[in-house]
Amino acid sequence: MKRLLTALAMTTALTVPGLAMARQVTLTANMANYGGNNAFVVVYLTNAQGKYAKTLWMAGGRAKYYRHLSDWYRATGGNTAEISGITGASVGSGRELKVTVDLADTLFDAGYQLHIDSAVEDMRESPSEITVPLTAAGAGKPVRGQRYIANFQYKM
Amino acid sequence: MLRFVHRWPGLVAAILVICMSLSGAALSVFPALESLSTPAQTDSTLDVGTVAARIQAAQPAVSEIRVSPAGRVTAFWFDTNNQSQASVIDPATGKAVANAETPAAERWLKNLHRSLFLGENGRIVTAVGALLMLVLSVSGLFLVARRTGGWKRFFSPLRGASSARVHVELARVSVAGLLLSSLTALWMTASTFGILPESADGPAMPAVTSGRTGYGLDQMPTLSKLPIDALRDLTFPAQGDVNDVYTLKTTQGTGYIDQGNGKLLAWSDASIWDSIGDTVMMLHTGRGAALLGLILGLMSLAVPALAVTGAIQWWASLKAxxxxxxxxxxxxxxxxxxxxxxxxxxxxxxxxxxxxxxxxxxxxxxxxxxxxxxxxxxxxxxxxxxxxxxxxxxxxxxxxxxxxxxxxxxxxxxxxxxxxxxxxxxxxxxxxxxxxxxxxxxxxxxxxxxxxxxxxxxxxxxxxxxxxxxxxxxGIPLDLHHATVVPQLTGLTLISRRDFGAAVQAPAAILRFALPRTTLWQRLTGDAPRFSAGDLIGIVPHGSNTPRFYSLASSSRDGFVEICVRKHPGGLCSSRLVDLMPGDKIHVFFRPNPDFRPAKNRKPVVLIGAGTGIGPLAGFVRANDTKRPMHLFFGARHPSSDVFYAPEIDRWLNEGKLTSIETAFSRTAARSYVQDAVRRDGQRLAGLIASGAQIMVCGGADMAAGVKAALGDILAPMNLTTAKLKAEGRYAEDVY
CATH class of the missing domain: 3.40.50.360 (Flavodoxin domain)
Structure with missing residues (x-):
């Protein structure tokens, strides 16, 4: 089985050169001490025209609450196919969310923006709490959030 | 093992339900506090457009306005550091008047109340608690109806042992609130877990907008027609996004308004499930109905007392x-x-x-x-x-x-x-x-x-x-061998005795025993004897399986067990008792006699007794710390021989525990019995009975019959009988 996987990986690497140009990016969000329940957090990209491109990570398991991530929900209609396989647990007050995703090189310095929506039960929703251009130069530079996220950065 | 399996879930349920009811009662205070701290609305005709414009004038970076069901207006904006801020707004001025943060105590209590800090699984646990509460309330309703003798008599007065009575009294006043709280809790849980139909998504985002910005909020017809109380949420368009819109949520539905021309671009009505959900939320939390919330909170305070009195009854019935x-x-x-x-x-x-x-x-x-x-x-x-x-x-x-x-x-x-x-x-x-x-x-x-x-x-x-x-x-061969089950016996040691009656050839004694030693465990489980004057102790004499009963002249609070006994010729038990010397021990069991106790009120009590029948009556007077009027009629043989409790009676008269005493002596020249004393004082007794007095009679059967006849004559002109008084709980006998 393992050998088969390795073989597959080799073939895709050879036949789809685009994949070989992807890089691992670590997204780190430190939550503020907002004092409520765990926060639902979604990280997604919009393209140069400001249109939704793809979701990178959804922290929070219950689809019923996704409507409160209102910008993301408006763009995707809450379609759970968008987050299939990239869903994790919601994030507690004062905790850290850290995920690693593969991003194609072509997404960098091409007008893409990284958005984060967050929401907490019984508290206010915070759409596009963070909006930051996806650039090679911006990597490793922390950005402040507006409500639930103290700061955020992406690192290659 | 079976009992273990049965008892512990019951106990856990009690703790769970108590925990939820107490946290619920505490939470019920917050909506009331909120409505107290909400700025008074002098102008009931205020519309959303006017208020929103005022807020925007005071705080140009406003991004959202919310109105709670109680009418509190909160505004959100981003400060110069792009941090989200929130304040309570006075709608009359649009200016911030208070911090909008939810108190930490309320957040803590809410988490405890709905999930016991156990996250998603905790919500299921509390839902089970609500279901148990519902089952207990419904089954309790039927039990009360059965006990009072039908639904029409649901609120009729109760008699009986105190823990059972307290349980029913509390249940009758609180069951409506407990039903409402548990039903709404289950509805809310069902909604959280998606068992109920989802609420509507709102209309689709309009594809085309005017592309302009800056239309005055107070110029928008949708907002100026909307009273401020009907608003739930108004989210402003993102700063600098000309294609974004105002998102409006009201009690009626959701819509979008163009920021360039104020037109309503899309609208969808709230679904019936949303409206029911809002009402259920209001009924459960009291948000928007603060007084109801406080009442529900008060009612839920009855739950711990119900759990304790219920457990006492369960325990007592197990033992009985x-x-x-x-x-x-x-x-x-x-x-x-x-x-x-x-x-x-x-x-x-x-x-x-x-x-x-x-x-x-x-x-x-x-x-x-x-x-x-x-x-x-x-x-x-x-x-x-x-x-x-x-x-x-x-x-x-x-x-x-x-x-x-x-x-x-x-x-x-x-x-x-x-x-x-x-x-x-x-x-x-x-x-x-x-x-x-x-x-x-x-x-x-x-x-x-x-x-x-x-x-x-x-x-x-x-x-x-x-x-x-x-x-x-x-047609079944039945061989019934019944061995009497002797109740759990307690050993009592005599500490003192006072002798009477030797002069009239009827030896009698007041016997005082030490309270039996009890362990802490016995006291906690209620196994330690607790008794009042008028309760009974049973003694099974050797060679007999029928216990003899003696009325207690003391309560456990007095710190000793006291009885008054006359030696009966040939009486197995009484001779043994009267012959006891300090240090001697006997084995007895305690039996409650709840119908022979002074009623719990301030009305006068008439005590009528002869011979050793004075025992429990003296106990009632001794316990009369509130100094309610107590009148004693006492029959004995001779003043120099068998006036039990003579020194105490003097002291009780001085202390005000006893209001009056009438005596009758059968072995003096007067040859008077206690029923004669009752007849002599008929007029005074009639007055006491008219003022609601309770009559308690203790003594031999002949004397009791004589007293009953005398009282019958006194009551007849008042159109009363002893039977009528008895039905009201105002005539009680302890006869031997």
């Missing part, structure tokens, strides 16, 4: 009757045994009969007479009623309401009934209640299996004889 192994359900049983017992002895006989009949392979159901439900006895071939008698012919504790239930149910003509009475021939109304039951059954048209039989003083021989007759009748 013997465990009947393999008791069949009412619907399956071929033989139904109904027990009317005051102290528990008759249950022992019922258990013996149950075991003997069950051994032949038949299903047998044993229940208290008060649970008489003939419509459930679908498999019954016979009904056996085992009835003791309380006082002079009254129903014993476990047979309350039997006669009224008998009157309201149609007879089962194919199922014959047999009545067995238990009693003591030395009492005037021997098996009086059993006779009443037998006669009423016949009158109602029930068939008779055997004529009424009686068992005197728990005689095993009488019982075995009846068993043989029953066995012949139903």
């Amino acid at each position: 009757r013997p465990r009947i192994r393999g008791n069949a359900s009412a619907g399956r049983a071929g033989t139904v045994i109904l027990v009317g017992s005051e102290g528990g002895a008759t249950w022992g006989f019922a258990a013996t009969l149950h075991a003997a009949v069950a051994k032949t392979g038949e299903h047998v159901h044993v229940a208290p007479m008060s649970a008489f439900e003939p419509q459930r006895y679908s498999a019954a071939k016979r009904i056996i009623v085992m009835a003791a008698t309380y006082g002079d012919g009254d129903a014993p504790a476990s047979a309350r309401n039997f006669l009224s239930r008998l009157a309201t149910n149609r007879p089962l003509r194919t199922i014959p009934v047999s009545v067995l009475g238990f009693g003591d021939r030395s009492f005037p109304h021997f098996c009086g209640f059993a006779q009443d039951v037998d006669a009423e059954l016949e009158k109602a048209g029930w068939a008779k299996l055997l004529p009424l039989e009686t068992v005197d003083r728990q005689s095993p021989q009488d019982f075995a004889r009846w068993g043989r007759a029953l066995g012949e009748k139903i």
Whole structure:
């Protein structure tokens, strides 16, 4: 089985050169001490025209609450196919969310923006709490959030 | 093992329900605080457009406005560091007046209340708690209706043991709130877990907007027509995004407004599920209905007290009757045994009969007479009623309401009934209640299996004889060997004695025993004897299986056990008692006598007693710390011989615990009995009775009959009888 996987990986690497140009990016969000329940957090990209491109990570398991991530929900209609396989647990007050995703090189310095929506039960929703251009130069530079996220950065 | 499995989930449920009710009661205060701190709205015609424009004027970076169901307006904006801020707004000025943060205490309590800090699984646990609360409330409603004798009498006054009464009183005033809270809690949980239909998504985002910005909020027709109270949320378009719109949520639905021309671009009405959900939320939390919330909170405070009094009753009923192994359900049983017992002895006989009949392979159901439900006895071939008698012919504790239930149910003509009475021939109304039951059954048209039989003083021989007759009748050989179950005995050591009556050849004594030592465990579980004056101690003399009972002249709070005993010629028990010397020990059991106690009110009490019958009456006076009026009529033989409690009576008169005393002496020249003293003072007594006095009589049967006759004459002109007073709980006898 393992050998088969390795073989597959080799073939895709050879036949789809685009994949070989992807890089691992670590997204780190430190939550503020907002004092409520765990926060639902979604990280997604919009393209140069400001249109939704793809979701990178959804922290929070219950689809019923996704409507409160209102910008993301408006763009995707809450379609759970968008987050299939990239869903994790919601994030507690004062905790850290850290995920690693593969991003194609072509997404960098091409007008893409990284958005984060967050929401907490019984508290206010915070759409596009963070909006930051996806650039090679911006990597490793922390950005402040507006409500639930103290700061955020992406690192290659 | 089985009991363990049964008890612990019950206890956990009690703790869970108590925890939720207390946190709920605490939370109920916050909506009231919120409505107190909400700026008073002087202008009820304020519209959203005007208020929003005022807020925007005061805080240009405003991004969202919310209105709570209670009418509190909150505005959100981003400060110069792009941090989200929130404030409570006075709609009259649009200016911030208070911090909008939810108090940390409220957040903490809310998390405890809805999930016990256990996250998603905690919500399921609390939902189970709400379901238990619902089950307890509904079953409790039916139990109260049954106890009070029907739904129409649901709120009628109660009598009986105090923990049971407190339980029902609390339940009656709080059950409505508990039902509402648990039902709404279950609805909210169902909604959280997506069991109920999802609410509507709102209209689709408009594809085309005017592309302009800056249209005045107070110019937008949708907003100026909307009263501020109907608003739930107004989210402003993102700064610098010309294609973004105002998102409007009201109690009626959701829509979008163009920021360039103020037009309503899209709208969808709230679904019926949203409206129900909002109402349920309001009813449960009190948000928008603060007074209701406070009332619900108060009602839920009854839950801990209900849990404790319920547990006490459960524990007491466990201890009061013997465990009947393999008791069949009412619907399956071929033989139904109904027990009317005051102290528990008759249950022992019922258990013996149950075991003997069950051994032949038949299903047998044993229940208290008060649970008489003939419509459930679908498999019954016979009904056996085992009835003791309380006082002079009254129903014993476990047979309350039997006669009224008998009157309201149609007879089962194919199922014959047999009545067995238990009693003591030395009492005037021997098996009086059993006779009443037998006669009423016949009158109602029930068939008779055997004529009424009686068992005197728990005689095993009488019982075995009846068993043989029953066995012949139903074709089962029945050999009933009944060994009397002696209740748990407590050892008492005599600490002092005072002697009386030697001069009149009737030796008597006031005997004072030390309270038995109890362990902490006994005190916690209620196994330590707790008694009041007027309760009884039972002593089983050697060579007899019938206990003798003596009325207590002290309560456990006095710190000693005191009785007043006269030596009867040939009396096994009384001679042994009167011969006791300090340091000697006897073994007794305690039995409550709740019907012979001063009622809990401030009305006068008339105490009438002769001879050693003064014992419990003296106990009542001793405990009269509130100094309510107490009048004593006391009959003795001779002033120099048997005036029990003479020094104490003087002291109680001085202290105000005793208001007056009248005496009568039978061995003096006057030859006067206590009933004569009662007649002499008839006018004063009539006045006391008219003012609501309670009369308590203690002594021998002859004296009690004489007093009853004298009182009857005094009451007649007032159109009253002792029976009427008794029905009101104002006439009580302890007769031996």
